[in-house]
Amino acid sequence: MAYFAELSASGLEPVRFEGSGDLDCLCIAKGGIEGWWSTPAAKVNVTARGQGDGGHDVSEDDISYASRTVTLHWNANASSRDALLALTDSVRRLVHRQVRMRVVDGTEDTCCSGGYMVLTQQPDYRSGSIADSTITIVFERPERLSSLAHSGEARASVVQAGGLSYGAANGGLAYPLQYGVASDGATVMRLPNQGTSRAYPTYTLCGEWPDGCTLRLACDGRNSTIAYLRAIHTGTPVLLDTRSRTATMGGVDVTSGLSQRGWMTIPAGKSLTVNLATAGSGWVSCSSHDTYI
Structure with a gap:
């Protein structure tokens, strides 16, 4: 059964910590x-009842969680x-960097991104090994995500030529004739969430x-x-992010271009259908x- 952890940052090779103690490797310690x-x-604000036992009920929408702190116990042999x-x-090359952590445990392969790292190393000198030490990483986004995404495209129906129209120049019929009838070329995308917590999909227009x-x-x-009612051109796509509820184009915030903001998360075990x-x-x-929490 596979069991290992990987730490990585942009432009660097992943650093693997093996779950079994091999030679010449970093290892997950006991x-x-x-x-x-x-x-x-949990981040929940509770109001005590003035009369009676306990507090007032907390709605599901008000149940949220703090950032995730992960401590990796490690050692090394060489x-x-x-x-x-x-x-x-x-x-150590991961310091001052946004760190991504991936953990493979059997068939489960999940990751957290955007963390920052603190490393401790046991000071005792050993020629070929380092005793059990720790790496602590804080992730402001607490969700663990599957390393592989569910992704695909939803395409629009295409307007076909056909029918009658009047020419602007002479007021007569113009050819080819135009009806402006839409074809049946539209496709729909289905996004599942096989995790245990709500998922936040993204869309690129x-x-x-x-x-x-x-x-x-x-x-x-x-x-x-969700409706974005400003011009979009080839080469400058618009990214819609459900988690931040924003629209960006080339890194610039264009959320003001949204006329309808019907953001939807995907509950655990459910699927979301997207139609352009x-x-x-x-x-x-x-x-x-x-998504897991």
């Missing part, structure tokens, strides 16, 4: 990985002191949309709409991860 499978502390120092230096476009969302018997409701030649790239 203390394991604290805070990975546990939930972070055939020489130089090889041992090379292993520890690979970890691509292609040519002179007047913007509209997404129809459906999940668990509910329907909503505006006819045209563009498409929306959809992505979501199985």
Whole structure:
């Protein structure tokens, strides 16, 4: 059964901590990985009842969690002191960086991103090994996400030529004739969430949309709409982020261009259907991860 942890940052090779004690490697120590499978502390404001026992009921919408703190207990073994120092230096390169942590435990493969790291190392000198030490990483986003995303595209129906129209120049019939009938070329994207907590999908609006476009969302018997009504051109897609409830284009916030903001998360064990409701030649790239808390 596979069991290992990886730490990485942009532009660096992942650093792996093996779950079994091999030679010339960083290893997960006896203390394991604290805070990975546990939930972070709850953030719930409770109001005590003035009369009677207990407090007032807390709605599900008011139950949230603090940032996730993970402590990786580690050690290292190598055939020489130089090889041992090379292993520890690979970890130290992650300081001052946003760290991504991935843990593979059997069939479960999850990760957290955007953390910052603090490393402790036992000071006793051993030629070929380092005694059990710790790496602590704080992730402001507490969700653990599946390393592989559910992703795909929803495409719009295409307007076909056909029918009658009058020519502007002479007031007569103009050819080819135009009806402006939409074809049946639209496709729908389904995003599942096989995790245990709500998932936050993202949508990238691509292609040519002179007047913007509209997404129809459906999940668990509910329907909503997200509409972006500004021009979108090829090469400058618009990213819609459900978690932050923002729209960005080339890193610039364009949330003000949203006329309808029907953001929907994906409950655990459910699926979200995405339909691009505006006819045209563009498409929306959809992505979501199985999510755990």
